[in-house]
Amino acid sequence: xxxxxxxxxxxxxxxxxxxxxxxxxxxxxxxxxxxxxxxxxxxxxxxxxxxxxxxxxxxxxxxxxxxxxxxxxxxxxxxxxxxxxxxxxxxxxxxxxxxxxxxxxxxxxxxxxxxxxxxxxxxxxxxxxxxxxxxxxxxxxxxxxxxxxxxxxxxxxxxxxxxxxxxxxxxxxxxxxxxxxxxxxxxxxxxxxxxxxxxxxxxxxxxxxxxxxxxxxxxxxxxxxxxxxxxxxxxxxxxxxxxxxxxxxxxxxxxxxxxxxxxxxxxxxxxxxxxxxxxxxxxxxxxxxxxxxxxxxxxxxxxxxxxxxxxxxxxxxxxxxxxxxxxxxxxxxxxxxxxxxxxxxxxxxxxxxxxxxxxxxxxxxxxxxxxxxxxxxxxxxxxxxxxxxxxxxxxxxxxxxxxxxxxxxxxxxxxxxxxxxxxxxxxxxxxxxxxxxxxxxxxxxxxxxxxxxxxx
RNA sequence: GUCCCGUUCGUCUAGUCAGGUCCAGGACACCGGGUUUUCAUCCCGGCAACAGGGGUUCGAAUCCCCUACGGGAUGCCA
Numbered sequence: 001x002x003x004x005x006x007x008x009x010x011x012x013x014x015x016x017x018x019x020x021x022x023x024x025x026x027x028x029x030x031x032x033x034x035x036x037x038x039x040x041x042x043x044x045x046x047x048x049x050x051x052x053x054x055x056x057x058x059x060x061x062x063x064x065x066x067x068x069x070x071x072x073x074x075x076x077x078x079x080x081x082x083x084x085x086x087x088x089x090x091x092x093x094x095x096x097x098x099x100x101x102x103x104x105x106x107x108x109x110x111x112x113x114x115x116x117x118x119x120x121x122x123x124x125x126x127x128x129x130x131x132x133x134x135x136x137x138x139x140x141x142x143x144x145x146x147x148x149x150x151x152x153x154x155x156x157x158x159x160x161x162x163x164x165x166x167x168x169x170x171x172x173x174x175x176x177x178x179x180x181x182x183x184x185x186x187x188x189x190x191x192x193x194x195x196x197x198x199x200x201x202x203x204x205x206x207x208x209x210x211x212x213x214x215x216x217x218x219x220x221x222x223x224x225x226x227x228x229x230x231x232x233x234x235x236x237x238x239x240x241x242x243x244x245x246x247x248x249x250x251x252x253x254x255x256x257x258x259x260x261x262x263x264x265x266x267x268x269x270x271x272x273x274x275x276x277x278x279x280x281x282x283x284x285x286x287x288x289x290x291x292x293x294x295x296x297x298x299x300x301x302x303x304x305x306x307x308x309x310x311x312x313x314x315x316x317x318x319x320x321x322x323x324x325x326x327x328x329x330x331x332x333x334x335x336x337x338x339x340x341x342x343x344x345x346x347x348x349x350x351x352x353x354x355x356x357x358x359x360x361x362x363x364x365x366x367x368x369x370x371x372x373x374x375x376x377x378x379x380x381x382x383x384x385x386x387x388x389x390x391x392x393x394x395x396x397x398x399x400x401x402x403x404x405x406x407x408x409x410x411x412x413x414x415x416x417x418x419x420x421x422x423x424x425x426x427x428x429x430x431x432x433x434x435x436x437x438x439x440x441x442x443x444x445x446x447x448x449x450x451x452x453x454x455x456x
Numbered sequence: 457g458u459c460c461c462g463u464u465c466g467u468c469u470a471g472u473c474a475g476g477u478c479c480a481g482g483a484c485a486c487c488g489g490g491u492u493u494u495c496a497u498c499c500c501g502g503c504a505a506c507a508g509g510g511g512u513u514c515g516a517a518u519c520c521c522c523u524a525c526g527g528g529a530u531g532c533c534a
Contacts, residue, residue, distance in 0.1 A: 011534045043534060110532050125457035126530060147473090151460060161532040168534050192460055192529035213461080216527070220467090225527075251468095254483095258469055266468090266483055283469075286527055290467050293484045303497075345496050353496075368494095419493040431495030 004036025005182045008062075008069070009172065011043045012054035016061035016235040018289070019187060019217045019226055022252045026214055027185045028067045029253070029277040039179060040072030044085045045171055061235040064245050066270070071179075079179040084171050091166045094174045094204065095159065103203050109162030113169075115153055115199065131155070139198040141191075144183075144212040144279040151195040169193065173200040176209060185212045188286070189225070212279050215256040218288045225286070232291050242317050242347025244305075246270070247298040253277075255287040267300050299345040307334065310341050314350055321351040323358040332357075335441045339433035356427045357442065360450065368430035371420075378421040382451050384411075385418045389451065395444040397436040425454040 008024040010016075031038035040062070042055065059073065071077025081087055095111070098104050103114050117136040124131045138152035159170045166174075176184065191213045201208040216225045219233075226233045238248050250268060259268070259276040305313070314337055318324045324333060340354040356362040372378050388407045392400060408415045423435055426447060432438065439447055 009534090013534085045534080108532080112532095124530090146461070149460070154459085155530085158532045163532080165532085167532065172534085187528090188461065189528050190534090193534090195460085215462080218527075223526080254468065256468090280473090285462050287469090288467060290484070293468060296484055299496080343496055349496090414493095416493055423494060429495085433495085435493055 003182060004031060004034040005039060005180050006031050006036060006185055007039040007041050007176070007179065007181050008067075009041045009043045009175075010058055011045075012051070012058055014051065014054040014057060015228060016058050017226070017228065018233050018235060018252060021061060021065060021235045022217060022255060023186055023214065024062060024067055025065065025249060025253060026212075026257070026277075026282075028069075029274055030183065030185060030212075030279075031070070032274045033277045036182070037070040038068075039077070039079070039181070040069035040075070040082060041175060041179070042073060042083045042085075043168065043171065044083055045165055045168065057236055064239055065235070065249050066245060084175065087171070087175070088166075090178055091171055091174055094177075095166070095170070098159070098203055101203065104159065110158045111160040112156045113159050113196075113200065113203070115156055136199070139195050139202070141194050141198060141211055142208075143191075144210055145282045145284060146191075146213060149191065149194075151192070153195045153199055157196055169196050169200065173197050173204070177201070177204060177206050181209050183210045183212060185214060188213045188216050212282065215283055215286045217252075217255055218286050220289045220291060226289055230289075232289055232294070242313065242350070243294075243298050244301045244313065244347075247301040248294070250301075251294045251297050255289070256283045257281050258283065267297060267304075295346060302344050302347065303342060305341070307338055307341065311337050313347055314340075314344075317347050317350050318355075318358070321355065323351055323355055328358070332441070339437055339441060343431075343433055353432065356429070360446075360453070362428045364424070364428040365430060368420075368424055368428075371430065372424055376417070376421075378424060379455055381418050381421040382425055382455055385422065386448070386451050386455070389439075389444065389447050392444065395440060395447075397440045400439050401436050422451075426450050 006027040008027045010020055010024070028038050030036070042058075044055075055073075062069070069075050071079060072082045095104070098113070104111050105114055106112070115134040115136045117134045119132055119134055121130050121132050123129070133154045134156065136153050138150045141149040141151065143149050157169060158167055160166050175181075194211060194213070198208050218224065219226050219230045228234065232238075235248070239245070249270065250266075250273070253268075253273050254266060257277070258281050259273070260278075260281060302310070302313075311334060315324065315333070336354055336357040340350065343353060344350060369378075385404075385407065388403055389400075392403055404415050404418070408417070419435055420430070423432065423438075424430065426438070426442060442450075
């Protein structure tokens, strides 16, 4: 057991952002890699923005991703409570230390942190007003990703709002001290806050933890970091869209990090990721989100699933689309999914791929229709081949193959002449599962009646 | 404006710390070919990058400086 203690400290806002999830993941990975502890701390100091549901979105998201915490809500621990809204006495106690050493003052009803250094006033372009600044000694941030970063704070900042609630900078630092946090792994957007935090650590007389500021995730197109509104930004949407948690987790682990053992597949078991995760592999530059790459990885995971798990994932999607219900035959469902899984790329579009197995009305793809008609009249082809199906005794893939081949030979042609038309009549598509097994699964009645409907 | 961080194929990245083995490797995407009854599978091949300039050096993607560009911060949000 190592001494490493890391924390994920989200603020419940009602959604679980992908960047936030990746921060949680990196903390979790580091804890699991080092044998340390992963702590979940809820930063709910902003009274305006907090709700109960907001918390469950976070918790559900973490659980879905398989990120378990050793201390925190529902897990307990010796350093609780783990909600900042319940830690007021701790903050009061630490604030008192600052007051006692003369590092605070009151202004406009709020309590401010006083930087040490020569004071002067200057016109600030951004605020467009004269403000008081401080020539403070630069603080040094030892960052595991970026190396040594120096930054000088020049403005005093608020510690406690006039409504009496402590702000992020104070509670974040106090809790990291009180909870014995050894490594702070967070997004690079916090790097410029870190100067303030180091000032506070110094004021408390405590050595700051090791920092690791990880690159941000940029939006797929356009400028700036991923924001709530961007497609793919919210973890809670992935589950509904039929993405596999392991694939999402694998993908986001690769955003800004790369394993040392290069050359291997990017699809990695979580244990492999844990094993090779370290700060050295973290990239400094920001990473752009790429849904195609995520989808490709997801497809790989999808195909690797055994049929039981695939059914478990797929059934809710089909049910949601109104394709199946409790009356649907289990064996039929299994058979259909067995055919579709090797072709599936997204669970989300599974109804496009195999919806026709469950309903007799399905869209006829116009491009495919045009493509087939160019060679021969599909109705003529189907009228020709229909009797083969009507007469077929055993309706299985091998038997049908033999009968279709015999039929083609009698005509002096190849089976391929009829196959595209048959597929199109039965599914409305140009692609899909292998045709012969598809015929078997659909069964004689469906095959015959669908061809008749097509002819009519 | 100011401060901080960054910059290798379209995208994620290897290589940068310890300069030569890199006319820069892999993956996704894209394009072409093959397998297959079809295809969103599989296999093979191709396209494609060291931001620009200066310096140090026998030698620079790698070290230094400048510029450009990108990102973040500059809240009594976190």
